[in-house]
Structure formats: C-alpha cells, structure tokens
Amino acid sequence: MKMHNFNSGPSILPQEVLAEAANAIHNFNNTGLSILEIGHRTSYFEAVLHEAQQHVKSLMGLGNDYEVLYLHGGATTQFMQVPMNLLDANATAAYCDNGIWGNKAIKEAKLFGNVAVAASSADKNHTYINKQLNIPANSAYLHYTTNNTVEGTQWHHIPDTEVPVIADMSSDIFCRPMDFNRFSLIYAGAQKNMGAAGVTLTVIKKDILGKISRAIPPIMDYRKHIEADALLNTPPVFAVYVSMLTLRWIVNNGGLVAMEQKAKERADLLYNALDAQPLFTPTVAREDRSLMNAVFVLPTPELEKEFLDLCKQQGMVGVKGHRSVGGLRVSMYNALPLSSVQAFCDLMTDFSNKHA
Amino acid sequence: MKMHNFNSGPSILPQEVLAEAANAIHNFNNTGLSILEIGHRTSYFEAVLHEAQQHVKSLMGLGNDYEVLYLHGGATTQFMQVPMNLLDANATAAYCDNGIWGNKAIKEAKLFGNVAVAASSADKNHTYINKQLNIPANSAYLHYTTNNTVEGTQWHHIPDTEVPVIADMSSDIFCRPMDFNRFSLIYAGAQKNMGAAGVTLTVIKKDILGKISRAIPPIMDYRKHIEADALLNTPPVFAVYVSMLTLRWIVNNGGLVAMEQKAKERADLLYNALDAQPLFTPTVAREDRSLMNAVFVLPTPELEKEFLDLCKQQGMVGVKGHRSVGGLRVSMYNALPLSSVQAFCDLMTDFSNKHA
Known part of the structure; x- marks a missing residue:
C-alpha cells in the first residue's frame, strides 16, 4: 500500500535521502565501512559535518559572524541551554507564549533568570499568534517559536525589536526564505524539515556569547563547542549525516x-x-x-x-x-x-x- | 578489500545489526515507512524501546528497583547530569582519577559540589589502575570508569565500598557478566558495545534520587524522565533502534x-x-x-x-x-x-x- 506520511515529527523524509542513508549503512562512500562504524574524528565524518554546516550557512545567507553547531539533546535541551548561556541570574529575557513549546521554554528560563512574557495567546487556547509584543528595553533577548507544531499557528514575519532575537524553528526551518541575519540564535530539532530525530541544529551569532557571569558546565557551553570546532564530544554521527543529506536535497531542489x-x-x-x-x-x-x-x-x-x-x-x-x-x-x-x-x-x- | 575495524568508538557493529538497520530505513517492520519517519509515541517505537529496556534488565539481572533510560547527550553529558542530580552544593562525592574520561567527570562534578579524589594514577600517566581507594564515609557516591578507552586499562573487580557506586561503562559495557546490582547508577554511550553514536544508556537505582535540594532543569532531571516513561522528549529514535538490535544480538549469541x-x-x-x-x-x-x-x-x-x-x-x-x-x-x-x-x-x- 502507498503510504501518506502526515506525521508531525519525526516525519517524512525525501526518498533519495532514505535510499542514500540505507546505502551508507552498508558501505559509506566506498570506505568498506558502515556510516555507523566510522570514527567521528576521521576525514570522512569531518567532510559530512562541514558540508552540513556549509549548507546551513548558504541556505541562511550567513557570514563568519555566525557559527553552526549540531548538538545533542533535542530542542527541549535548548530551552535550558539558551538561558544557561545567555541569561544572567538578575537579568530579564522576553518570551512569547504562543503555544506548548514556547511555554516549556519559559518554564526552563525561569530557573536561570527573570522572564517577561512579551505576549500570550493563552486567552484563546493558542489558536492565534499574539503579535502585540511588550518587550522590556533591557531584555537580554526575545525568544519566540516560529511555528507552533501542536496548535497549527505560524509567525509570518520576524518580530521587530532592538533586542537580540532567538527563535525555536524546529517545525518550520528551511520551509521558506527569511532574513536569517536578524537572528542572534536559531535552533531546531532536526526531525521535521532537516533530518531524523537525534540531533539539534544551533546557529549562533558569536557576539551574544560571553556576556554573563554564571559558571556554565563545559558540555553546555556554546563557546566550548565552537572552540572545539563543533566536535566537543562524540556527535550523533548518523543523525548529522542524514541531516546533511536532507540539506543537500533542499539545495539540489531549488x-x-x-x-x-x-x-x-x-x-x-x-x-x-x-x-x-x-x-x-x-x-x-x-x-x-x-x-x-x-x-x-x-x-x-x-x-x-x-x-x-x-x-x-x-x-x-x-x-x-x-x-x-x-x-x-x-x-x-x-x-x-x-x-x-x-x-x-x-x-x-x-x-x-x-x-x- | 576486507576491512578490519579496530575503531575505538564509534566502532564495529555486528553485520546482522547493520543489515537489519539498513532494511528498516527502507521499510520498518512492514509498516511501509522508514524507521526514520515514524513517530516516537507510536506503538511501533514503544515496542522498540521496551525491548531494549528489557534486554538491558535481563542482561544485567536487575529488578524493578532499577529504571532504564535512553538519554541524549553522550556520556559527557552524564559527567554533568550525575552530580546535578545527586550531589548537593555542600556535599562531597568520591571520584577515581584513572584516565582522561574520569578526569573530565571530576571537572564537571566540581561545578556542583565537593570532589574527593579517592585514588589517582596520574603519577604514572594513567598506565595502571590505582585500586587503593580513600573514600570519605560521608560521600554521596563513588564514581569510577570501568574501562579507560584511551589508556587501555580496565577494572577487573567492583570497588568495595559502603557508599553508592556509580560507573561510566561506556567502553566495556556488556563485555562480561558483573554483579550489576552493586551499582546505584550505570551509564554508557552506546557507540562501543551497544550500538551507534547518538544515545546514552543510563540505568538508575531509584532509591538514590530525590535526596538533594538543588532545582534541576526538567530535561536534566532523571525523575522527570522516569515519570514520563523514558519519553520526556523526542528520543533519538534510530539510535535507540540500533541499540535494541545490538542488545538482541548479544542475547541471541550467548x-x-x-x-x-x-x-x-x-x-x-x-x-x-x-x-x-x-x-x-x-x-x-x-x-x-x-x-x-x-x-x-x-x-x-x-x-x-x-x-x-x-x-x-x-x-x-x-x-x-x-x-x-x-x-x-x-x-x-x-x-x-x-x-x-x-x-x-x-x-x-x-x-x-x-x-x-
């Protein structure tokens, strides 16, 4: 039976990506080894990682002021990692409350500093995007979810603000051109538009880092990942590979x-x-x-x-x-x-x- | 050319596991869908997760006082997550310093509480295991690395102590029978003996949880993962699947x-x-x-x-x-x-x- 895959994530991937991923499990790039068996500090995997990073920068039109990381932990871990790296204990960050995921991000941020809810759509069960933002001028950043997977709403413009903008793009990344240079940090679990479950893209404008006083555990510190050329610890090799194939497919398809x-x-x-x-x-x-x-x-x-x-x-x-x-x-x-x-x-x- | 794979990790996997994983990328269990495209809250994935958990418990001989989690982040994240969950700010944990990985674990633990180095082999560049342990009686736990991947040393017995024992078994898990009931927490990155890179096994004796006062970010809180039946957030579906296949292979091969x-x-x-x-x-x-x-x-x-x-x-x-x-x-x-x-x-x- 022909299947129609409307899954919300993990979700449908291009047939070409699946075929190439299966081949790589047998024999990756004629190495005689499976992609599941190669070391992450080999030239083989470095080529995969660099191609993925290059596709991200090229699709987003970003320059050298940005770094592209593939991290463990899912977008849910970014709910914690973002404020851990960017929000001092006495500082305030503005968050949009437009759905279940933004709400989870708010809860995690409150463990690290103060949260000002810039706008909420809770009054109507998140069946709309509240776009009337009230952002304190001293906010460390504004965080919002570009697409609400659960509720079915999406921002169709980038919020206009002077403070650094951080976006969870897990469920609509790479579905459309955007002025990605207006973001200071973008993250996305791979398992919708850019790969399989098991890895999270994090794109960081470097100038937002190093401004807080908290001691950050090294494995959670974006700067440590950048210093280690995105190989601070063993990455989820296969998930990065599938994401690279998916990005290559996007590039090759217009x-x-x-x-x-x-x-x-x-x-x-x-x-x-x-x-x-x-x-x-x-x-x-x-x-x-x-x-x-x-x-x-x-x-x-x-x-x-x-x-x-x-x-x-x-x-x-x-x-x-x-x-x-x-x-x-x-x-x-x-x-x-x-x-x-x-x-x-x-x-x-x-x-x-x-x-x- | 016939390849001989002596990689230290990610490393060689059984041919049967690779063949079945490749098949599942085309068509998982005759669902007509790829394993990369199925939802993690489906009965399909739940069966995978439960089989993996069951193999772990059966291979280790553990009862219901233990929980089996498959977590994101690699063993390096456990270096942080263990003390975050188990070491209060004013408390002390004992750590063995027998190699590069144990040393990294010590550095992370110091961000959360006090560390007493129970023994070190640094005097001889970690070319032996220092087994003369000095463990303060009030230690929250003893942490050690069962096998030192980098230096090539391995503990051949379990340290004898009254305090809860925590082991990083990343590079020798499931290579031999052990009295696993002597451990309060065991963790292991999957990419040596139990699968591909991208997921970390964490086995927890429940009675060690809930004893500290720190506010733990939910995504890092073992209790939240247990309450959510090991599905707190989207797991690395394929990595869990490959681990399940590898454990099944171990069980079926004696x-x-x-x-x-x-x-x-x-x-x-x-x-x-x-x-x-x-x-x-x-x-x-x-x-x-x-x-x-x-x-x-x-x-x-x-x-x-x-x-x-x-x-x-x-x-x-x-x-x-x-x-x-x-x-x-x-x-x-x-x-x-x-x-x-x-x-x-x-x-x-x-x-x-x-x-x-």
Whole structure:
C-alpha cells in the first residue's frame, strides 16, 4: 500500500535521502565501512559535518559572524541551554507564549533568570499568534517559536525589536526564505524539515556569547563547542549525516524559494478544501495558519474516530491531533508530495459526501 | 578489500545489526515507512524501546528497583547530569582519577559540589589502575570508569565500598557478566558495545534520587524522565533502534558469558602476540590490561608511521592511538571477529621479521 506520511515529527523524509542513508549503512562512500562504524574524528565524518554546516550557512545567507553547531539533546535541551548561556541570574529575557513549546521554554528560563512574557495567546487556547509584543528595553533577548507544531499557528514575519532575537524553528526551518541575519540564535530539532530525530541544529551569532557571569558546565557551553570546532564530544554521527543529506536535497531542489512555493501549494490545497467542507473546521485564526501543520476538528468525537479509521485504511498516518489539544492535524513538511495532500483532500470530499 | 575495524568508538557493529538497520530505513517492520519517519509515541517505537529496556534488565539481572533510560547527550553529558542530580552544593562525592574520561567527570562534578579524589594514577600517566581507594564515609557516591578507552586499562573487580557506586561503562559495557546490582547508577554511550553514536544508556537505582535540594532543569532531571516513561522528549529514535538490535544480538549469541569468553580469546591472542614481539611494547600494567582496548608503542615514530601505513594498506582501521597519548591502539569490541585480531597479529609478525 502507498503510504501518506502526515506525521508531525519525526516525519517524512525525501526518498533519495532514505535510499542514500540505507546505502551508507552498508558501505559509506566506498570506505568498506558502515556510516555507523566510522570514527567521528576521521576525514570522512569531518567532510559530512562541514558540508552540513556549509549548507546551513548558504541556505541562511550567513557570514563568519555566525557559527553552526549540531548538538545533542533535542530542542527541549535548548530551552535550558539558551538561558544557561545567555541569561544572567538578575537579568530579564522576553518570551512569547504562543503555544506548548514556547511555554516549556519559559518554564526552563525561569530557573536561570527573570522572564517577561512579551505576549500570550493563552486567552484563546493558542489558536492565534499574539503579535502585540511588550518587550522590556533591557531584555537580554526575545525568544519566540516560529511555528507552533501542536496548535497549527505560524509567525509570518520576524518580530521587530532592538533586542537580540532567538527563535525555536524546529517545525518550520528551511520551509521558506527569511532574513536569517536578524537572528542572534536559531535552533531546531532536526526531525521535521532537516533530518531524523537525534540531533539539534544551533546557529549562533558569536557576539551574544560571553556576556554573563554564571559558571556554565563545559558540555553546555556554546563557546566550548565552537572552540572545539563543533566536535566537543562524540556527535550523533548518523543523525548529522542524514541531516546533511536532507540539506543537500533542499539545495539540489531549488533551495528555500522552491521549498516555500511547494509549501504554499500544499497548504493552499489543504486549507481551501477544509474551508470548502462544512464537516471540517480549522481551529486557528486564518492569518496565522501554519504552512506546516494544519489543525482542524470534526463535529463529534464519533465522526473523528470514523474518519481516522478511514485514514488508517488508506495508508494515511499521523492525522490524529497532539494529545494535548485533540482533533486532527495534517503535517506537510518539505518532503511531502502534493499528491499526498490531494489524496487527503479526496478522502475528505468522499467523507463529506457520505455524511451530507 | 576486507576491512578490519579496530575503531575505538564509534566502532564495529555486528553485520546482522547493520543489515537489519539498513532494511528498516527502507521499510520498518512492514509498516511501509522508514524507521526514520515514524513517530516516537507510536506503538511501533514503544515496542522498540521496551525491548531494549528489557534486554538491558535481563542482561544485567536487575529488578524493578532499577529504571532504564535512553538519554541524549553522550556520556559527557552524564559527567554533568550525575552530580546535578545527586550531589548537593555542600556535599562531597568520591571520584577515581584513572584516565582522561574520569578526569573530565571530576571537572564537571566540581561545578556542583565537593570532589574527593579517592585514588589517582596520574603519577604514572594513567598506565595502571590505582585500586587503593580513600573514600570519605560521608560521600554521596563513588564514581569510577570501568574501562579507560584511551589508556587501555580496565577494572577487573567492583570497588568495595559502603557508599553508592556509580560507573561510566561506556567502553566495556556488556563485555562480561558483573554483579550489576552493586551499582546505584550505570551509564554508557552506546557507540562501543551497544550500538551507534547518538544515545546514552543510563540505568538508575531509584532509591538514590530525590535526596538533594538543588532545582534541576526538567530535561536534566532523571525523575522527570522516569515519570514520563523514558519519553520526556523526542528520543533519538534510530539510535535507540540500533541499540535494541545490538542488545538482541548479544542475547541471541550467548549473552554476557559468551561475550566475555570471546573477549578473552581476542585479548589473549593479541596480548600474547604483543608480549612475544620485542618491537611492540604494551604500555600498561599487566594486571590492569583492558579486554577492549590494547595500547602499545613501537621503538620510534618512524617505525610507528611505517606500521600504520601498512595497516592502512591491509584495510585495518582505527589503529592510531588517541591524540592525547599517541602510540597505537587496537580496540576489540564485542562485534570484532577473532579473525581480525589474527590478521593483525600476522601483520605484527611480518613486520617484526622484516625489522629483525
């Protein structure tokens, strides 16, 4: 059966990436060794890491004032590592509270310094992006989540502020061109648009480092990672390799302009179908709809279950909403073919006709 | 060319594990999806995680007073996470200083509390295990490294003490039966005997938790991981899968008794050859020789280079010593066939004859 992978993450990867990754497990670059068996301080792995770093800089249009690290620990660890490195105990950082992940980031930051919530959308269950920011002038930085995977909302501009901007881009990185030079720090778990689970991209503008007085454990200190040329400890070799292959695929397939065009085609197709079917109701403010994750509901739990069972029969996986919000969710990351969205829209039409 | 993989880690894995991992990248368990594309909160991944946890408990002979976690961050992160969870600011922990990794663990622990060095082998460049331990009675725990990957030494018994024992077993875990119930915490980066780089096993006796007053960031708090059934955040799915396959391979190949027997066969073959060849000189105390990593030198840098070039020509990789100690090193993890050690011994004989 042809599968349609709408998983929210870990999620669909390009077929070419999967094929090359499987080959590398047998024999990596004709070394006669598996990618799982090579040392991380070999020229083989260094070439992988450097290519990945180069793709990141080139896709983002960044110069030498930025460093590209592949770190362990997932974006959740960055919730801690960012304030540990950048927020002094008596200082204040501004955070946007627009969803479950931003909220977790706020909780971790409070262990290290003061948090000013610049804006919250909690009043409407995070079904919109609150863009009216109140940022204290002395804030060490502003932190926000560019795309809310769980709630299905996305920022469509970069917040305008004088303080350094830090973004969790886990679920929409590399889906569109942005002025990446406006960020002082960007991080993203790889398992949506840039690889498999097990590694986190962290891009750092060097001038924000070294400004706090806290003693930082070396393994958590961005400066130590930079000094060690991004090889402070054994990296997750295979996860870095898969991310490099995925970035290479983005570059070879038209870069971020092409990624955005395809994302808009997928999202237009899906949201137009949702708007046309009275049985299916999108839950978020129209202007804040995510290009990556569409969240919607059916009129009753019974209909939701019936529809989800139908999805399963049709090889459509990942359609159930996040356990914290319920409903349905279709995730449409870079590697998802338009034909999968079309198949889903067709199923919605059939289902609506049946229940008309 | 037939390769002989003597890498110190990431290192050789069983051929069966590599074949199954490559298959799972194409189609995992007939799901029609890649293992890289499945959600971590699916029954598919839960079965993988639970099987891995079960193999760990069964190989170690542990009961329900222990929890098995697969964590991000490598053993280096455990150097921090152990004292963060277990060492109060005014308390003391005892550490053995028998090599580069134990030393790094000591440095991280000092950021959290007091460290008493129970024994050090620094006086002889860590070429032996100092087993005369001086452990303050009020120590929160004793921390030691069971096998020193870089220096080639290994503990052949468990230190006898009343305080909780914590061991970094990264480079010799599952190479032999041990009384694992004598440990309060065991951790190991997976990339030697139990998988590929990108995940760290942490086995915790629950009664040591919750005894300190520090506010622990949730993502670093062992208790939060246990409460979340080892799925606090997105795990490194593929790395956990490869570890599960490797543990399954150990179980299906005779368990720890068989692993030890094979380790001794490999080590006896190699050390006997080293002792017989005057050109090759092992650097560590005979009684502390490691079953996993044999470290030795040749009389001159020129001869070392000539021999290393020969190794390369013969498809023998990973023979160069760690950058911090130099010389040569042959790592002999569980998956290494005896025939590779034999090939290496033959090469030593040829080389010695040529230079006789």
